Amino acid sequence: MGTHYRLVSQLDHCFDLLVNNLNNLAALLKTAQLPCWMLGCETEATSRERLLFALLDLWYLEGQDGRVTRSYPGLVVCNEQIWAQLGAVNDAKVAFSGAIDAIRRESPDLLLDARQNLVTRHPKLHAHLTAEGLARLHLKQSWRQIPGCTIPLRQVRFSWYSSGRSIRRISYKEAVYRLEQMNVEAPHIKIQLQKLASIPTATPLAQVQSQAPLMRANLFFTDQQAGLPDRQAMNIAMPLFILSDQATLPPFNIPSIAPPEKRTRAVRSDAQLEDEPFLPSIRVFKYREY
Template identity: 45%
Template sequence: MSATDSDASPPSAYHLVLQLDQQFDDLLDTIEVAVSLYEQQCPPTWVFHQTAPSRHWLREALFDMWHQQDQDGRETRNYIAIVAADDELLNAIDAVNRSKTRFSELLKHIKQTYPQAFNDAKHRLAQRHPHVDAVLRRSGLARLHLKQSWRQLPIAEAPVSRVRFAWYSSGRSIKRLTVQEAEHKLLQLDTDAAHVRIQLRKLASLPSGEILAQVQTQAPLMRANLFYTEPLADGHTRRALNAAMPIFVPANHQRLPHINLPALHPPTTRTRARRRDEKLEDEVFLASLRIYRYR
């Protein structure tokens, strides 16, 4: 008697990595379909601070999945653009997004289930990339940038009349920590180092019930406000989103929406007023962990 689905053994690490190879190949194939269609159509396109973008700029953007030398793994390169796409191109871009989702979900599953196979899987994927030979010749090392491989391409759900870009350079994430959690994080560092021992002593002087804040300053990013030609079914007339990747909007009589021209670089000083509820001390308390006390 054949085994039921519930009796079947979970896939091994080897089989999951083989599936990942196939998912990555599928992703590359769907990108190739989309960029080839774009290059055939040459639809109306606006690229940030480029008066005449090359015919192949989208190919370069979507196939950019490599770490550059000395690049912070948390950082990704931006490709800020607007493309007025017809239904065929929108469907091709949607297929890319769906393929990216399947790829990222399987990769995360491998990382959670077989963490020892994760690094091997990344190395295998790099060898399957179409530009691997050029990368190896240029840098001697091919390292796939996973965040750049699975990030989605924004698609506007309705025609857009105008797009307003603006730099957002004051972002930060704040995570609340107990004294015990902060101590645990410090103990993961080199406790023989003098600066770590000093911070452990500072932490020991606090009441055990005090709550601390770990602050991560976010890199400047471009935000886009899309204004629809007509209200959506839910009544919304605009949508705000991060603009790290090209935004595809439905072609409106083969024209681009009106687009403002933001500054080439983000502002160097804070442009937003400080939040009234900002209650962190100005001086960092535990510098190694970017931990602050509340006032």
């Protein structure tokens, strides 16, 4: 009982801290009215509205895939006070993530109820969410960090990256296990098990997962410091806060609202995996033989 109370109390405290810090950040932004731009907005006024919505969007939409997070690419100039509050928000996000991890490690059966009870701690928020059908908390959107930059920027170039893949080695034994968890009487599974049986057990294999398209920002710095690169690339799922005493955004391009439908990057000539999957049902590829 003591562990239960400690874990839930810690989670409640961290969530309260996160919501309060987000509200404080939103209030500072409303007061400061500093320049901002959000993808898909035609005016600065609508960009400011979307910026505030993005900061406070911690919820599932009806029917939303739990693996998918909504993306809010944008730029916003901030002063020292807003920058400090942004740091407090990101710290609160880390603490909230840590509280969730603690429950998962020590009492995973508590997580569902504890997560559902969080929104009731803020009556106004709960009433609004219930009316909008958004009463489920989206953990990934809650703890994802908001990016920031303190180095003066010469320009920002946005581009969609839609060719991302995660590749991990998979053993012969694991591949057999994963196929056997499927319907082994199905003809296509039988064929794949036979293909596995025809190769040495030491054959290197890789499992590939395509990643959702994401926006990438290339930051070009004004003053190149000794030993440091003059640019940096980062993935932008949330608006980029730029600490600056200049009340203007750096020059930037406006990308398309939606990612391109087809691959825009050339296939690397040194690709190590074969073009076609060896075991398509579990997305496993063999390595090329050279």
